[in-house]
Amino acid sequence: MKQRPGNRVLTGTRIRERRLALSRRQADVAREAGISAAYLNLIEHNRRPVGDHLVLRLAAALDVSAAELAEGREEAQIAALREAAARLPDDVTPELDQTPELLARFPGWASALIATARRADAHERQLVTLSDRMRQDPYLLTTLHEVLSAVTSVRSTASILAEGGEIPPDWRARFHANLDGDSLRLSSTAQALVAYLDSFEAQDAIFTPQEEVEAWLAAGAPPVEEAADLASDAARALARAHLLRMEEERLALPDAALAEAAVEEADPLRMADRLRQPLDLVMRRLALLKPAGFEAAGLLVCDGSGALTLRRPAPGFPLPRPGDACPLWPLFQSLAAPQTAIARLVEAPNGRRFRTLSLATRHQPLGTEGPVLTRAQMLILPEEPGSPGSPDLLIGPACRICPRIDCAARREPSILLAA
Secondary structure (H helix, E strand, O other): OOOOHHHHHHHHHHHHHHHHHOOOOHHHHHHHHOOOHHHHHHHHOOOOOOOHHHHHHHHHHOOOOHHHHHOOOHHHHHHHHHHHHHOOOOOOOOOHHHHHHHHHHOHHHHHHHHHHHHHHHHHHHHHHHHHHHHHHOHHHHHHHHHHHHHHHHHHHHHHHHHOOOOOOHHHHHHHHHHHHHHHHHHHHHHHHHHHHHHOOOOOOOOOOHHHHHHHHHHOOOOOHHHHHHOOOHHHHHHHHHHHHHHHHHHHHOOHHHHHHHHHHOOOHHHHHHHHOOOHHHHHHHHHHHOOOOOOOOEEEEEEOOOOEEEEEOOOOOOOOOOOOOOOOOHHHHHHHOOOOOEEEEEEOOOOOEEEEEEEEEEEOOOOOOOOOEEEEEEEEEEOOOOOOOOOOEEOOOOHHHOOOOOOOOOOOOOHHHHO
16 A cells, blocks of 8 residues: 555654664664665655555564554644644744654644644634624524514503502503513513523534525435425525536536546636636536545625625635625626636635636626626635645624624624634
């Protein structure tokens, strides 16, 4: 089994730590493994790759299993540590190049850091979800309105009774009855509100028809007739429209043709030219089919007003709830330059980088006498390993939940910074 490049980063460090734990000299271990001490020194400092056969010989010399020296389970931990480092304030600069050393030498502390960062991520998601729910949940808004209405009524009746003066007995009895009824209404509504708040699901709550359809589509691409499984009429209508459009585009650009072109071309523009198809069609089909080389592709689509109409996020790309977005996304820049492909390398607050390709198109479905409609879309792809240079843009999800303090495009304070 060949080692992946990511595994080599820690193999040398693990070899050195094992040798030091046994109080063995480099020369002795190198001699038993059949290599020079100088070469073992390079290996231990991760400057030379270690093949499978050499790992076996070193494992035998160090009295340890080859799997313990060579396996790559730390890759995910390294990525998690780097994501945790990306959350630190700008005035704190961790030594990212020493991440493998930290994991190899202090695995307990590394695990604690990862667990703390993940707990912070979970709390952040919970805060954002609850904030969105407080703003958007129709039942919650209605119940809160009912509470305020009952409180106002109780207050008004109590004020009349407290003022004293001559109140006829029949009116006094009526006020008392109103006060009793409003108090009971307030009590029952408050109890229902508390029970409802206790039932909040902090993760993956769905509030809008668009979110319902996006979650449904993310689970697969079912037949049009299965749209009846969705909860709301609006969601069912949106789902049917999406599925019909996807089927039309699949007929215009079949899966086999797109998959073959993806093998030959990594650039969507050249791919579109090769297929003699519009670039926007190729971008949408790549995000849906996800052929080889585009497995982690995502897609955002908006109309001329900037409202997102479809969201197929790439893994790790920050997205807010529907109705909100980061104004710095290249998606919105493309609205000002229709028919021009805009390629940008962007960096999310978690440190992940993405290649984006944005394109806005215009059409007149009602002819020359009708309105000109604009639609923009952004294809999102992970940054290629080893890509040089700094990102073109530092983006986020939306101002309200973005941790970037000094953003020129900020339009409202972040609840995360306040928290």
